[in-house]
Amino acid sequence: MDDDNQIHVPPSFMAVYTDTRGRLTDKADTVRTRYELCEDLAGHLVEHAQTLYHVQAPSETEILQRIHAGLCTAESGVSVAEATWVVTRLAELLAWQCPLLMAPQPVPVDEVPRQEPVGLGASGR
Numbered sequence: 001m002d003d004d005n006q007i008h009v010p011p012s013f014m015a016v017y018t019d020t021r022g023r024l025t026d027k028a029d030t031v032r033t034r035y036e037l038c039e040d041l042a043g044h045l046v047e048h049a050q051t052l053y054h055v056q057a058p059s060e061t062e063i064l065q066r067i068h069a070g071l072c073t074a075e076s077g078v079s080v081a082e083a084t085w086v087v088t089r090l091a092e093l094l095a096w097q098c099p100l101l102m103a104p105q106p107v108p109v110d111e112v113p114r115q116e117p118v119g120l121g122a123s124g125r
Contacts, residue, residue: 009035012088016081038082042089049094060096068101 009032017024017031024031045067052063064087070076071083078086080103091098 007032007036013038013085016079016085034082038078038086039089041078042086042093045086045090046093049090060091060094061099064091064096064099065101069104072104 013035014024014031017026017034019025026034049063049067052058052066053060058066067090068083068087071078071086072080076083084101084103087101088098
């Protein structure tokens with residue numbers, strides 16, 4: 001990432017997009033854009049985490065693990081590796097110790113609750 005852009009992507013984030021041979025797995029611009037998104041997300045989560053800590057009073061570890069679990073969902077817009085980086089950065093910003101962050105295990109298809117389609121009556125129309 002040796003171009004003229006002034007945004008410095010830290011090695012910890014570069015590792016998210018680096019293969020075992022030390023080469024980027026995506027374009028430098030993409031990595032930089034993803035870094036900016038993840039850094040902003042970590043910053044925005046600071047107040048949320050502090051509020052959870054003072055209102056619900058769970059442990060710092062539990063708060064970070066819950067946020068990580070939420071970010072590991074497909075709907076979050078970040079990958080599991082990015083989610084782990086975001087929560088690690090969040091812990092750093094809060095001066096909290098970061099727990100071991102494990103990606104949630106996928107739920108087997110036969111255990112996913114089925115939902116009936118909305119708006120279909122008994123006739124199925």
